[in-house]
Amino acid sequence: MEVMLTAGLSLATLPVAILLGGLLSGIDRRLTARLQSRQGPPLSQPFFDVLKLLAKERVVTNPWQAFAPVTALGSAALALVLFAAQGDLLVILFVHLVGGVFLVLGALASGSPYSQIAGQRELWQMFCCETLLFLIAGGLYLSTGSFRVSGATGLPAPLLFRLPLLFAAFVFALTVKMRKSPFDLAGCQHAHQELVRGVYTEYVGPHLGLLEIAHWLEVVLYLAVGSLFWATGWGMVLLPLAAFLAVIVLDNIAARLTWRWMLGRGWGVAFVLAAVNLFWLKG
Amino acid sequence: MSDAIPLVLIIVPFFASLLCLLSRSTVCRSFIVIATAAMLAVSSLLLQGPLAPDAGLQWAGLIDPLIIGGDFLLLAIMFVLGCRYRHLLIVLLTLCQLGLLSFLEFFVFVEEQGHALWQVDGLSLTLVRVVCIVGGFICLHAIPYMQAHENHLLPARSRQPRFFAVLLLFLGAMNGLALTNDLAHFYFFFELTTLCSFLLIGHDRSEEATANALTALWMNGAGGLLLLLAVWGLFRQSAQLDMNGLVAAVAGNQAALLPLTLLMAAAFSKSAQLPWQRWLLGAMVAPAPVSALLHSSTMVKAGVYLALRFAPAFAGTLPARGLILAGGFTFVAAAALAISQRNAKKVLAYSTISNLGLIFACAGIGSPAALAAAVLLIIFHAVSKGLLFLCIGTAEQQVKSRDVEVLRGLCARMPLTGMVAVLAALTLVVPPFGMLLGKWLVFEAAADHFLFYLLLVLGSSLTLLFWVRLAGTLLASGELAGFRPEKQPFLSRFPLVALAGGAVLLALTAPLLHNRLLAPLSAQFAAGGSGVLSTAAGSFPLALLFAVAGCAGLLAMIGVSRAMAGRKGAAYLAGANAGLPGHFVGPMNRPVRAVAENSYLVPLFGEERWNLWVNLAAGGLLLFMLGGALWK
Numbered sequence: 001m002e003v004m005l006t007a008g009l010s011l012a013t014l015p016v017a018i019l020l021g022g023l024l025s026g027i028d029r030r031l032t033a034r035l036q037s038r039q040g041p042p043l044s045q046p047f048f049d050v051l052k053l054l055a056k057e058r059v060v061t062n063p064w065q066a067f068a069p070v071t072a073l074g075s076a077a078l079a080l081v082l083f084a085a086q087g088d089l090l091v092i093l094f095v096h097l098v099g100g101v102f103l104v105l106g107a108l109a110s111g112s113p114y115s116q117i118a119g120q121r122e123l124w125q126m127f128c129c130e131t132l133l134f135l136i137a138g139g140l141y142l143s144t145g146s147f148r149v150s151g152a153t154g155l156p157a158p159l160l161f162r163l164p165l166l167f168a169a170f171v172f173a174l175t176v177k178m179r180k181s182p183f184d185l186a187g188c189q190h191a192h193q194e195l196v197r198g199v200y201t202e203y204v205g206p207h208l209g210l211l212e213i214a215h216w217l218e219v220v221l222y223l224a225v226g227s228l229f230w231a232t233g234w235g236m237v238l239l240p241l242a243a244f245l246a247v248i249v250l251d252n253i254a255a256r257l258t259w260r261w262m263l264g265r266g267w268g269v270a271f272v273l274a275a276v277n278l279f280w281l282k283g
Numbered sequence: 284m285s286d287a288i289p290l291v292l293i294i295v296p297f298f299a300s301l302l303c304l305l306s307r308s309t310v311c312r313s314f315i316v317i318a319t320a321a322m323l324a325v326s327s328l329l330l331q332g333p334l335a336p337d338a339g340l341q342w343a344g345l346i347d348p349l350i351i352g353g354d355f356l357l358l359a360i361m362f363v364l365g366c367r368y369r370h371l372l373i374v375l376l377t378l379c380q381l382g383l384l385s386f387l388e389f390f391v392f393v394e395e396q397g398h399a400l401w402q403v404d405g406l407s408l409t410l411v412r413v414v415c416i417v418g419g420f421i422c423l424h425a426i427p428y429m430q431a432h433e434n435h436l437l438p439a440r441s442r443q444p445r446f447f448a449v450l451l452l453f454l455g456a457m458n459g460l461a462l463t464n465d466l467a468h469f470y471f472f473f474e475l476t477t478l479c480s481f482l483l484i485g486h487d488r489s490e491e492a493t494a495n496a497l498t499a500l501w502m503n504g505a506g507g508l509l510l511l512l513a514v515w516g517l518f519r520q521s522a523q524l525d526m527n528g529l530v531a532a533v534a535g536n537q538a539a540l541l542p543l544t545l546l547m548a549a550a551f552s553k554s555a556q557l558p559w560q561r562w563l564l565g566a567m568v569a570p571a572p573v574s575a576l577l578h579s580s581t582m583v584k585a586g587v588y589l590a591l592r593f594a595p596a597f598a599g600t601l602p603a604r605g606l607i608l609a610g611g612f613t614f615v616a617a618a619a620l621a622i623s624q625r626n627a628k629k630v631l632a633y634s635t636i637s638n639l640g641l642i643f644a645c646a647g648i649g650s651p652a653a654l655a656a657a658v659l660l661i662i663f664h665a666v667s668k669g670l671l672f673l674c675i676g677t678a679e680q681q682v683k684s685r686d687v688e689v690l691r692g693l694c695a696r697m698p699l700t701g702m703v704a705v706l707a708a709l710t711l712v713v714p715p716f717g718m719l720l721g722k723w724l725v726f727e728a729a730a731d732h733f734l735f736y737l738l739l740v741l742g743s744s745l746t747l748l749f750w751v752r753l754a755g756t757l758l759a760s761g762e763l764a765g766f767r768p769e770k771q772p773f774l775s776r777f778p779l780v781a782l783a784g785g786a787v788l789l790a791l792t793a794p795l796l797h798n799r800l801l802a803p804l805s806a807q808f809a810a811g812g813s814g815v816l817s818t819a820a821g822s823f824p825l826a827l828l829f830a831v832a833g834c835a836g837l838l839a840m841i842g843v844s845r846a847m848a849g850r851k852g853a854a855y856l857a858g859a860n861a862g863l864p865g866h867f868v869g870p871m872n873r874p875v876r877a878v879a880e881n882s883y884l885v886p887l888f889g890e891e892r893w894n895l896w897v898n899l900a901a902g903g904l905l906l907f908m909l910g911g912a913l914w915k
Binding site: 057058059060061062063064065066067068069070071074075078082087088089090091094095097098101104105107108109110111112113114115116117119120123124126127130131134135137138141142145146147148196201202204207275278279282 | 692705709712713714719723726727730733736737740741743744745747748751752754755756758759760819820821822823824828831832834835836838839840842843845846847849850851852853854855856857864865877878879881882
């Protein structure tokens with residue numbers, strides 16, 4: 001009975017997460033517009049955009065473009081459900097990677113040079129996020145003795161005080177995942193980049209719509225991982241929200257950089273910070 | 284009945300090998316190979332442990348002299364080879380081994396007590412089944428492959444009899460190595476695989492093939508010498524050659540640490556761990572079945588088998604910590620070097636080295652979860668990697684290149700081989716397939732080893748990167764066509780399809796595999812009956828992942844079929860499409876092909892930049908292990 005209840009509650013997080021993801025995207029667009037002295041669209045605009053995409057005709061240049069969006073959405077959804085069920089963070093991260101893998105496979109399969117180049121960049125972006133998130137999982141283990149999400153809830157003091165540098169690394173990973181400047185290299189929303197829409201270039205219509213929802217879920221998953229740093233009371237909401245807003249502000253004040261910079265300075269620094277933090281926990 | 288199976292698993296391939304050598308008819312040889320492969324597969328499945336301790340002892344009096352004779356014969360052959368190719372290092376190494384072996388056999392081992400002949404537990408059963416089943420499929424695939432290979436090279440006299448003879452001999456040697464419980468016998472089979480690998484790598488007799496075969500011979504010869512020294516050292520500590528007894532007897536014995544570390548160093552050379560990687564990379568000149576056999580299911584697995592066998596005696600010591608770091612370093616460095624490779628076979632080779640590093644690190648950790656992870660990695664790596672080698676080999680014969688950029692879009696030209704290769708690559712990096720399950724266990728086991736955890740995170744992220752890139756490149760055709768499998772001989776297709784099915788199904792049965800093979804290895808580590816693997820720190824909901832993956836796959840296929848029925852598009856090329864796939868209308872209204880290649884980042888990850896440093900670091904770690912053994 002209890003198992004059924006957990007499973008039901010975890011599944012119920014999915015519609016909530018989709019709503020939240022779309023809403024966050026709306027906030028993002030509105031805030032960005034205000035920072036650029038524009039009015040910006042209403043908060044519900046992302047939902048209308050996705051609905052319109054879903055109603056469009058299916059056109060593909062390669063069958064994998066129809067395969068990838070479903071798997072990407074499935075993996076993001078499963079990862080979120082597992083997180084809500086307070087499962088093993090390592091498994092959640094593995095599952096979440098599947099979506100990125102298929103997104104890149106679809107892009108590489110399309111035969112478009114823009115997708116090709118962006119696919120390679122996307123792989124490096126995945127590398128950046130993946131390494132840092134696995135180090136966060138390591139931090140979770142070293143401070144709670146378990147890789148389970150449930151280990152972080154019910155701690156007397158927030159993990160942030162034990163994992164401050166890992167939180168900095170987390171903000172870096174969130175910037176990369178949200179495709180924000182200075183790391184909007186492989187598929188950002190805006191016309192900042194030279195690769196059309198990067199990995200998304202050849203995805204159109206309902207396929208693009210599904211990928212958009214998958215991306216919302218991924219951002220929500222990342223914010224959920226961020227909430228582990230302060231898993232008690234309001235901090236659980238406020239800390240990830242602060243990180244989210246910080247990333248948007250950063251997006252508007254930072255110039256777009258090259259992938260070399262992202263790997264060399266950005267990721268290199270974040271990885272060292274994360275490793276140092278793990279070393280503290282160990283010592 | 285079960286008592287005789289180990290002998291069957293060794294003797295049958297030896298005899299079949301002899302028959303292959305004698306028969307000049309292709310049909311006859313094919314029949315022998317197929318029959319042997321089938322028989323090995325069935326016998327390996329019938330074999331169940333544990334055997335009675337006196338099983339097969341009645342033959343011991345016959346086997347011992349045969350093996351001693353075989354030892355000297357092998358060394359004599361290697362000596363002659365060294366002289367013939369004027370390779371001083373091989374001559375010296377062989378002479379050292381001859382001297383040491385004579386001394387040991389005639390003066391030291393004489394006081395040896397009788398002991399169980401065979402060792403059939405989860406670990407050896409795993410290796411035997413991998414050798415017999417994956418190796419068997421590779422042998423089947425080799426039949427049409429070698430036919431086409433000779434049609435291409437046109438030697439004056441068919442060299443297939445010798446090729447298949449050595450191939451089968453190799454399987455027998457590997458079975459012997461996995462099943463024997465006598466360390467001196469182990470040394471014989473170890474050397475036999477060295478000689479077989481020399482013959483197979485040099486099969487094409489080109490200048491490059493011969494040079495690389497000689498590299499393999501001296502490096503593995505050095506490994507043989509290290510092994511012999513280790514055997515001597517271990518015998519001095521507990522006066523026995525019984526492997527099982529030795530592990531129990533020398534555990535916690537400070538003086539036995541040096542021989543144990545030498546043993547690990549020997550295993551490193553056999554498994555082509557850094558800094559010994561050169562022979563495995565060179566082995567790529569051989570025909571594809573050889574690469575598949577050497578890299579996935581046999582030769583390199585001998586080294587990790589040895590390390591895992593002696594891991595319990597080693598765990599928790601200073602050299603064991605060195606082993607964790609050396610394995611972890613190999614895992615990362617080989618994966619990073621794989622990123623810069625355009626040669627598909629070299630990508631596979633580096634990834635093999637990298638994965639074996641991970642298994643060595645598990646042996647160094649030595650906890651039950653780590654050992655379980657190692658065994659799972661051996662199984663799933665053998666199936667997926669063997670499959671990938673066969674795919675790349677099959678493609679290479681058609682495309683006449685192993686350059687990744689030439690293989691680009693393989694799925695359009697050879698849909699079945701291409702798709703199987705993509706599937707095999709995905710089974711290596713994506714859950715719910717087996718490798719990821721194994722990797723998850725390694726993560727759980729590694730969390731207490733801070734430095735190794737960092738290496739593990741880096742290595743597995745790099746691994747994901749180059750596999751997805753390779754799979755995506757094979758898919759990249761930009762053409763929209765239905766799936767129509769190409770024509771190919773049954774014996775080429777059957778192993779591909781069977782191994783692909785195996786890679787998927789084996790992962791489904793992982794909890795069962797675990798309970799059957801590993802329960803004695805890891806009593807504290809519980810596998811639930813409900814399709815969930817659990818450790819103290821986490822759980823892997825395998826059944827759930829498979830169910831969701833299955834549903835998502837099905838939905839995705841429905842999406843694909845609906846999309847394929849709809850309007851077709853052409854990729855955006857920043858210009859008017861010229862009608863031909865991938866072409867846009869360029870200057871003078873001529874069609875221009877849009878080309879984008881993968882970024883291999885050679886300046887960043889290239890071999891030339893890193894080889895020296897990587898070898899120095901790996902050599903340093905080996906010295907650290909040896910030094911750690913002497914440290915009081």
